[in-house]
Amino acid sequence: MTVTDASTKSADVPPPPPPATINFEGKFGKNPLADASFAAMCRRLPAVLGHTARMAWAVDRTGVVLLLVCQALTGVAAAVVLAFTAQAMTRLLGDGIVSERLHAAFPALVIVTAAAAVGRVSGALSSYADGRITPLLTTEADIALVTAVCRVESSAYGEDGFADRQEAAEIGVTRTRLMVQDAQRYLSALIRMIAASGVITTLHPLMLPLLLLAVLPAGAGAVLLARVDYETHYLNVGDRNVRSMMRWWATYSRFGDEVRANGMTGYLTYWYRALSDRIDQRTLTAAPRMLRITLTTNALGGVFLLGTWATLAWLATTGRVALPVAATAVVAVQTTLAALSQFVIHGAALFHTSLYLADMRSFLDLAGERAPQRGESTIPERVAEIRLDEVAYRYPGKEEPAVAGVSLTLRRGEILAIVGENGSGKSTLAKLITGILLADKGHVLWDGTDLAHADPDAVWKRTALVPQNFACWPLRARENITLGQPRTYDDTPVWDVVDAVGMREAIEKLPQGLDTLLAKELWGGAELSGGQWQRLVCGRALYRQTPLLILDEPTSQMDARGEHSVFLEIKRIAAQRMTIVVTHQLENTRLADRILVMDKGRVIEQGTYDDLAGGGGLFAELVALAQDR
Numbered sequence: 215m216t217v218t219d220a221s222t223k224s225a226d227v228p229p230p231p232p233p234a235t236i237n238f239e240g241k242f243g244k245n246p247l248a249d250a251s252f253a254a255m256c257r258r259l260p261a262v263l264g265h266t267a268r269m270a271w272a273v274d275r276t277g278v279v280l281l282l283v284c285q286a287l288t289g290v291a292a293a294v295v296l297a298f299t300a301q302a303m304t305r306l307l308g309d310g311i312v313s314e315r316l317h318a319a320f321p322a323l324v325i326v327t328a329a330a331a332v333g334r335v336s337g338a339l340s341s342y343a344d345g346r347i348t349p350l351l352t353t354e355a356d357i358a359l360v361t362a363v364c365r366v367e368s369s370a371y372g373e374d375g376f377a378d379r380q381e382a383a384e385i386g387v388t389r390t391r392l393m394v395q396d397a398q399r400y401l402s403a404l405i406r407m408i409a410a411s412g413v414i415t416t417l418h419p420l421m422l423p424l425l426l427l428a429v430l431p432a433g434a435g436a437v438l439l440a441r442v443d444y445e446t447h448y449l450n451v452g453d454r455n456v457r458s459m460m461r462w463w464a465t466y467s468r469f470g471d472e473v474r475a476n477g478m479t480g481y482l483t484y485w486y487r488a489l490s491d492r493i494d495q496r497t498l499t500a501a502p503r504m505l506r507i508t509l510t511t512n513a514l515g516g517v518f519l520l521g522t523w524a525t526l527a528w529l530a531t532t533g534r535v536a537l538p539v540a541a542t543a544v545v546a547v548q549t550t551l552a553a554l555s556q557f558v559i560h561g562a563a564l565f566h567t568s569l570y571l572a573d574m575r576s577f578l579d580l581a582g583e584r585a586p587q588r589g590e591s592t593i594p595e596r597v598a599e600i601r602l603d604e605v606a607y608r609y610p611g612k613e614e615p616a617v618a619g620v621s622l623t624l625r626r627g628e629i630l631a632i633v634g635e636n637g638s639g640k641s642t643l644a645k646l647i648t649g650i651l652l653a654d655k656g657h658v659l660w661d662g663t664d665l666a667h668a669d670p671d672a673v674w675k676r677t678a679l680v681p682q683n684f685a686c687w688p689l690r691a692r693e694n695i696t697l698g699q700p701r702t703y704d705d706t707p708v709w710d711v712v713d714a715v716g717m718r719e720a721i722e723k724l725p726q727g728l729d730t731l732l733a734k735e736l737w738g739g740a741e742l743s744g745g746q747w748q749r750l751v752c753g754r755a756l757y758r759q760t761p762l763l764i765l766d767e768p769t770s771q772m773d774a775r776g777e778h779s780v781f782l783e784i785k786r787i788a789a790q791r792m793t794i795v796v797t798h799q800l801e802n803t804r805l806a807d808r809i810l811v812m813d814k815g816r817v818i819e820q821g822t823y824d825d826l827a828g829g830g831g832l833f834a835e836l837v838a839l840a841q842d843r
């Protein structure tokens with residue numbers, strides 16, 4: 215293993231730990247190889263072809279019709295070429311003087327030339343059709359995946375194996391690119407094979423079975439190789455997933471300062487290489503197996519082919535087949551052999567691709583199962599009250615609940631502050647109130663409607679959330695405020711919230727004002743400071759004008775002026791909504807009508823700032839700690 219950081223080369227310093235071994239063992243995973251016997255492969259082909267055909271039909275009907283017509287034409291052209299070549303050969307090698315023989319063969323030769331030209335043109339047109347269909351098909355698969363992931367219940371992200379199965383599905387999406395090509399080649403080989411088989415069988419009934427024997431080992435070899443390749447991929451999914459996440463974190467410019475100033479580059483590149491080595495190792499381990507398969511099947515195919523030629527020679531020398539027919543048979547054997555080989559090789563390729571597509575399908579099915587299935591109840595436009603009744607929630611795989619039985623009532627016009635030490639359950643409670651997470655026990659009721667039975671879109675239409683970890687979208691400044699809202703042509707409400715969070719001057723200074731792309735990584739993009747981003751994110755929530763506003767550590771990066779503007783605005787608009795502020799800045803809780811103090815998932819104190827600060831409890835202790843400098 216190569217260690218690139220000089221500091222880790224010293225004998226006194228222990229080497230950095232290698233990356234943890236990751237296995238793809240998602241609880242809901244189903245290895246498509248489990249039923250990938252040769253018979254299963256054959257049974258699967260029609261379904262895979264059918265599915266691809268349906269998808270392709272949905273995205274580009276003209277392309278599909280063109281492809282099918284061209285495939286049929288190519289097949290017919292191949293059959294005509296073969297049949298008339300045989301006829302021309304028979305005439306050319308028959309009795310009579312050369313000019314007469316040539317004359318007799320001439321019409322057949324013209325037909326061969328014309329059919330070959332038709333074959334070439336239809337071949338080119340079917341490549342064009344493939345070029346039309348494939349990008350659309352890949353995009354459809356990609357969009358289906360992105361949409362499915364965006365729609366799953368938030369809790370699904372934490373389920374065992376979900377991320378790995380998503381990674382496997384991503385690979386399925388990229389393989390969709392090959393699907394039309396594989397299917398097209400397979401179909402064309404099938405048509406050519408049928409045409410060629412007809413011709414060769416008329417020459418001698420023994421020829422076709424012999425040729426089939428000669429190509430079967432190659433087909434079996436291709437299937438076995440596909441299996442080994444897929445098994446290796448399967449073993450590597452977990453590591454690949456972690457590697458691609460790490461790659462993003464290590465190379466994303468936003469984290470570049472942290473990586474450099476903390477001397478992380480050496481370890482990160484060591485780690486990246488170690489993981490890559492492990493992935494390569496698994497691939498290399500498979501190489502000798504693949505070589506053995508190729509050598510064995512090639513040798514077997516060679517022996518059978520030798521048998522075919524020997525049989526042909528025997529048929530010719532014993533007079534069982536006339537000499538001109540035997541000469542034609544040489545051409546026919548070559549053509550049929552090529553068609554048969556293509557048929558089995560492309561059949562195996564289709565099987566190979568279908569393994570990856572099966573991962574994609576099963577992930578989409580899983581994501582469909584994990585999509586919210588809560589009910590149809592809607593939420594009134596002006597929610598007046600949210601009530602929590604003994605609400606509890608435990609994250610998947612955790613022993614302790616993050617929220618362990620919280621009851622409270624929040625009414626319109628009220629500002630509620632939630633405080634507590636790190637990990638006490640504040641953000642989780644906020645997610646339960648908004649229905650991002652559904653309570654394991656107890657109920658969250660919005661004007662009497664239980665969120666467990668409410669249409670989540672109806673709920674989220676009424677919420678605005680400033681999360682602790684917010685996204686800095688690589689979109690224009692305007693869209694960074696209006697994202698999630700219907701588009702309007704009037705910028706006045708946008709400027710209103712820009713003013714409310716004190717960002718007018720900063721936005722006006724941007725090269726294109728509200729139209730400026732906020733992504734310095736992209737050409738023409740500009741960048742905001744951390745606090746300016748946070749102001750914009752608060753502006754985004756204020757712009758929504760919803761009955762529930764939740765701000766989780768909304769001002770942690772802001773200067774005093776920004777913080778002052780935001781809290782002033784929160785107070786100004788509080789009468790028309792319910793407001794929840796999660797914060798560690800205890801001074802900011804003075805604006806709240808009520809403060810909840812959380813500890814280990816429970817509410818242990820509640821009251822106004824003055825009640826709690828003088829109450830001698832946890833809040834008072836935290837206030838004292840904040841002042842002890």
Ligand SMILES: Nc1ncnc2c1ncn2[C@@H]1O[C@H](COP(=O)(O)OP(=O)(O)OP(=O)(O)O)[C@@H](O)[C@H]1O
Pocket residue numbers: 372609610612616634635636637638639640641642643682
């Ligand atoms: N996505 C998650 N998956 C698993 N456990 C989680 C997840 N998010 C939070 N937790 C756990 O739930 C508990 C409560 O976390 P939560 O984020 O609600 O605390 P918090 O009070 O908001 O903390 P902080 O003040 O640090 O923001 C913690 O023990 C945390 O480890």
